[in-house]
Amino acid sequence: MGTLPDTRLGRTTSFDMSAKQSSKIRVFLRTRPTSNFAQDMIEFIPDSNNINIHAKKNEKRGVVNNQLLDWTFKMDGILHNASQEQVFETVGADVVNRALDGYNATIMCYGQTGAGKTFTMTGATENYQQRGLIPRVISAVYQQIEKRVEQSVSIRISYxxxxxxxxxxxxxxxxxxxxxxxxxxxxxxxxxxxxxxxxxx
Ligand SMILES: Nc1ncnc2c1ncn2[C@@H]1O[C@H](COP(=O)(O)OP(=O)(O)O)[C@@H](O)[C@H]1O
Ligand SMILES: [Mg+2]
Structure with missing residues (x-):
């Protein structure tokens, strides 16, 4: 789903990762404040769901080089400093409904070590509020099944x-x-x- 404008002019490369109306894949960015956040290089604009990445020019490659320095990614949503509850409501709840409507469903986390993938999927065990997508989705599946009396559902789990x-x-x-x-x-x-x-x- 990428759009590549003319990069020979040395300007921004944009990738539209957001869903087009009926598209089945949705991409969200989860961010959180950290003490050493790379503010100069990463700029996110929640209202437009855009994230801008600015790389520093590598001087060693000479004054005239075609190095790309700016990228823009458009997401379906940016979850900044979001609670586990908000992440589930935005990302998980709909997936549960669609799965019970008969569609295959996948939630995948991608990011470097320490980015928060395990926290997002499994959550922290210290308190109930911090539980992640997996326990919330499982509980939502059972809640939905109770409501869908006309449906017969069997559940199997592998991990x-x-x-x-x-x-x-x-x-x-x-x-x-x-x-x-x-x-x-x-x-x-x-x-x-x-x-x-x-x-x-
Ligand atoms: N949104 C968040 N809020 C609070 N703590 C977080 C958040 N995301 C990650 N952490 C903490 O940061 C650390 C690294 O996160 P982790 O989920 O283990 O990263 P990954 O699985 O991507 O390597 C963990 O101690 C985790 O509890
Ligand atoms: Mg992990």
């Missing part, structure tokens, strides 16, 4: 972690020593891609 290109079954009750010997494998069949050997409740 897979991919870390350093290795798969870990987070619901496996087998002792760790056994997990390695019962290796999981990725298979593709007429139902799509799945993981053989992954626990499913």
């Amino acid at each position: 897979l972690e991919i870390y350093n290109e290795n798969m870990f079954d987070l619901l496996s009750t087998l002792p760790e020593a056994f997990v390695g010997t019962q290796a999981m494998t990725i298979i593709e069949d007429e139902y799509g891609v799945s993981i053989k050997g992954l626990a499913c409740t």
Whole structure:
């Protein structure tokens, strides 16, 4: 969904990551204030849902170079300093409804280490307010099912972690020593891609 204006003039490159009306993928940016925020390089404008990135010119590459210095990304929303509740309301609630309407649904977090992916998905365990998307979505699924009396729904849960290109079954009750010997494998069949050997409740 990127639009690339003429960058030979050395001006801003813009990427429109926001959804066009019926588009199925929505992109949100979650930001939070930090003591060492790179204010000169990252500028976000919540009203327009734009984020501007300004890179510093690398002097070593000479005065005349075609190095890109400015990018603009348009999001579906910017969640600045948002609570876990607000993140769920904006990102999660609709996904639950669509899943129960019969569509596949995915929520994915992307960012560098320390950006807040685990905090967003799992949340902090110290208090209930800090719980993340996964516990909130699971609870919303059960609430919705209670309301949808005309629908018959079955729920199955798997919990897979991919870390350093290795798969870990987070619901496996087998002792760790056994997990390695019962290796999981990725298979593709007429139902799509799945993981053989992954626990499913
Ligand atoms: N929005 C937030 N509000 C408060 N603390 C946060 C927030 N996002 C992340 N943190 C904290 O910052 C640290 C790094 O976040 P984490 O989710 O572990 O990053 P990642 O999984 O992307 O590597 C953790 O201690 C986490 O609790
Ligand atoms: Mg993490």
